[in-house]
Amino acid sequence: METRSEKIYAKADRNINIEVIPGHFATNHSHVNFYVNMTSLKTHHSMAKLGAAVLAGKFTATPVDTIVCLEGTQVIGAFLAEELSKGPMALSSGDNINVITPETNANNQMIFRKNTQDMVLGKNVLLLLASVSTGKTINRSLECLEYYNANLAGIAALFSATHSIYGKKIESIFSEEEVAGYQTYLPGQCEMCSKKVKLDAIVNSFGHSKL
Numbered sequence: 001m002e003t004r005s006e007k008i009y010a011k012a013d014r015n016i017n018i019e020v021i022p023g024h025f026a027t028n029h030s031h032v033n034f035y036v037n038m039t040s041l042k043t044h045h046s047m048a049k050l051g052a053a054v055l056a057g058k059f060t061a062t063p064v065d066t067i068v069c070l071e072g073t074q075v076i077g078a079f080l081a082e083e084l085s086k087g088p089m090a091l092s093s094g095d096n097i098n099v100i101t102p103e104t105n106a107n108n109q110m111i112f113r114k115n116t117q118d119m120v121l122g123k124n125v126l127l128l129l130a131s132v133s134t135g136k137t138i139n140r141s142l143e144c145l146e147y148y149n150a151n152l153a154g155i156a157a158l159f160s161a162t163h164s165i166y167g168k169k170i171e172s173i174f175s176e177e178e179v180a181g182y183q184t185y186l187p188g189q190c191e192m193c194s195k196k197v198k199l200d201a202i203v204n205s206f207g208h209s210k211l
Contacts, residue, residue: 004021004022004023005019005020005021005037006019006020006021007019008020008174008178008179010051010054010173010174010178011178012054012057012173013050013053013054015047015050016041016047016050016051016054016173017040017041017047018036018037018038018040018041018158018159018174019036019037019039019040020034020035020036020037020179021034021035021037021200022034022181023035023200023201024192024193024197024198024199024200025199025200025201025202025203025208026187026199026201026202026203027133027202027203027204028136028204029133029134029136029137030133030134030184030185030186030187031184031185031186031187031190031192031193031199032133032182032183032184032185032203033181033182033183033192034179034181034182035200035201035203035208036131036159036174036179037207037208038130038131038158038159039207041076041158041173042072042073042075042076042130042158043075045075045079048075048076048079049079051076051079051158051173052076052077052079052080052082052083053079053083054173055076055080055083055128055156055171055173056080056083056084058154058156058171059084059126059153059154059156059171060091061091062091062124062126062153062154063091063124063153064081064084064091064097064124064125064126064153064154065097065098065119065123065124065125065153066097066098066099066100066119066120066123066124066125066126066150067080067081067097067098067099067100067125067126067128068100068101068102068120068125068126068127068128068141068145069099069100069101069128070101070102070127070128070129070130070137070141070205071129071130071131071137071205072130072205072206073128073129073130073158074099074101076128076158077099077128078099080126080128080156081096081097081098081099084097085097098116098119098123100112100116100119100120102141102144108140109140109143109144110140110141110143110144111144112144112148117148120145120148120150121148121149121150122149122150122151123150123151124150124151124153125145125150125151125152125153126153126154126155126156127141127142127145127152127154127155127156128156128157129141129155129156129157129158130157130158130159130205131157131158131159131160131161131205132155132157132159132160132161132162132165132170132172133161133162133184134184134186135162135165138155138165138166138170139165139166142166152168154168154169154171155168155169155170155171156170156171156172157170157171157172157173158172158173158174159172159173159174159175159179160172160174160175160176161175161176161182161184162176163175
């Protein structure tokens with residue numbers, strides 16, 4: 001499967017890249033025809049720092065108190081906080097910007113424990129995800145933030161197959177335009193399944209498991 005992989009370079013900075021592999025893949029919520037591997041962007045500190053700078057440029061006019069990191073984006077989240085707090089004129093340069101990750105309980109609901117609740121209660125929260133396809137993770141996140149009375153300052157993603165959700169713009173480093181032909185399907189409406197194309201792997205934010 002990896003022999004079909006191709007590197008895609010970010011328009012904003014050619015030093016930032018991700019790996020895409022065509023095929024038939026199942027996520028928790030959908031089937032997709034490309035596996036988007038963002039491991040290097042999420043874990044290599046030099047590339048993560050560049051990626052954070054690209055995202056920070058999209059939120060220069062946005063006050064941010066807390067960055068909520070999902071899907072293994074904590075490294076980029078830390079660099080993003082640093083970028084947003086730079087300079088005396090930065091809107092987020094007052095107190096330290098919090099970088100946190102919610103817990104998922106037995107009912108698959110996102111929660112914050114007492115020690116981190118004050119970082120979201122009434123705060124300007126920037127939601128950071130690895131990828132956006134169906135938007136279900138965002139929906140679950142927004143329900144969580146609403147419960148804690150947080151103000152959604154923005155949504156950022158490393159890769160997004162959509163430009164907005166619920167009227168809120170999604171800022172990303174990579175989009176479906178850079179992954180030519182990218183498609184996502186609900187499991188019961190997958191064109192590849194209807195053509196009896198076997199699944200190559202099950203994928204999530206941790207990686208892929210070949211079948």
